[in-house]
Amino acid sequence: MPEAFIIERYKYDREAYERYLANGGKKNDKLTAEVLEKYGDMTAQWRSEYAALTPQQKRQAKPIIESNIFTDEAIGDVEPAVRQVLQYYRIKRYEDIPEINADF
Numbered sequence: 001m002p003e004a005f006i007i008e009r010y011k012y013d014r015e016a017y018e019r020y021l022a023n024g025g026k027k028n029d030k031l032t033a034e035v036l037e038k039y040g041d042m043t044a045q046w047r048s049e050y051a052a053l054t055p056q057q058k059r060q061a062k063p064i065i066e067s068n069i070f071t072d073e074a075i076g077d078v079e080p081a082v083r084q085v086l087q088y089y090r091i092k093r094y095e096d097i098p099e100i101n102a103d104f
Helices: 003-007 014-022 033-039 042-051 055-067 080-090
Strands: none
Touching: 003 042, 042 080, 055 080
């Protein structure tokens, strides 16, 4: 899972944040409706896209993820579905997210 999704879990996983609040968790004022609308489904999107990779595509992605270097040079020439999954790993914690697309 991308580091930013772990560090800022509730920003990227609206359902987890809603469960947290329902179980008596304290509201985070930084997680406004706008933030949750913009980013709150990204963990689910990443999970879905990663799960859809074939075993061969996961073998392409694994060494790149393990290296924790996500530059264009490090990613190299991978299949579009792999590139799409890897773009989530480029999100830096505590920063605004640049527009994400498959053509980075």
